[in-house]
Amino acid sequence: MKVKIRQFGENNFSYKSAGELPGLIKLVDTFFELMNTLPEAKCARDLYPKKLSGPSKKLAYFLSGWLGGPRIYQEYFGEISIPSAHRHLKIGQQQSDAWMLCMQKAVEQQAYDEAFKEYLIAQLGIPAGRIVIACSR
Numbered sequence: 055m056k057v058k059i060r061q062f063g064e065n066n067f068s069y070k071s072a073g074e075l076p077g078l079i080k081l082v083d084t085f086f087e088l089m090n091t092l093p094e095a096k097c098a099r100d101l102y103p104k105k106l107s108g109p110s111k112k113l114a115y116f117l118s119g120w121l122g123g124p125r126i127y128q129e130y131f132g133e134i135s136i137p138s139a140h141r142h143l144k145i146g147q148q149q150s151d152a153w154m155l156c157m158q159k160a161v162e163q164q165a166y167d168e169a170f171k172e173y174l175i176a177q178l179g180i181p182a183g184r185i186v187i188a189c190s191r
């Protein structure tokens with residue numbers, strides 16, 4: 055079945071396409087592995103604490119609700135505004151590009167539908183851009 059890009063925004067279709075919570079944990083683990091190893095990602099990696107278990111869990115939980123699945127982040131940690139949650143960090147275009155590069159490579163390594171990969175990267179670029187604006191103020 056050929057999936058139309060716009061369908062990913064409906065109900066929990068994106069969450070299902072990402073393999074639900076186990077799929078998101080896998081994605082985030084790959085993302086942080088790349089963040090730890092890619093030299094181009096150092097400027098973003100340096101912003102995180104040494105131990106990545108906290109940010110890793112938070113990101114997977116956030117992505118669950120953001121993709122139309124259970125809002126686990128809010129259940130455990132309360133409401134969140136993504137740009138505001140990053141305002142204390144020095145995130146410019148370079149750090150945002152480095153973060154997106156790791157996400158792009160991590161998404162590529164998942165067994166997702168090709169249309170979903172494209173959709174997910176495009177969607178993640180939106181908050182990544184808003185974070186740069188929030189951090190420049």
Ligand code: HEM
Pocket residue numbers: 098101102103109112113116131136139140143145149150151153154178181182183185186
């Ligand atoms: C633009 C590039 C980004 C960079 C460089 C970045 C960096 C960071 C860093 C360093 C932290 C840990 C903050 C700390 O420990 O004080 C963090 C937390 C977090 N990030 Fe990002 N991030 C980016 C984009 C995103 C995007 C696009 C999302 C969501 C789609 C996201 C979701 C989160 C979440 C949920 C947390 C945990 C917030 C909390 O509970 O305090 N980040 N990020």
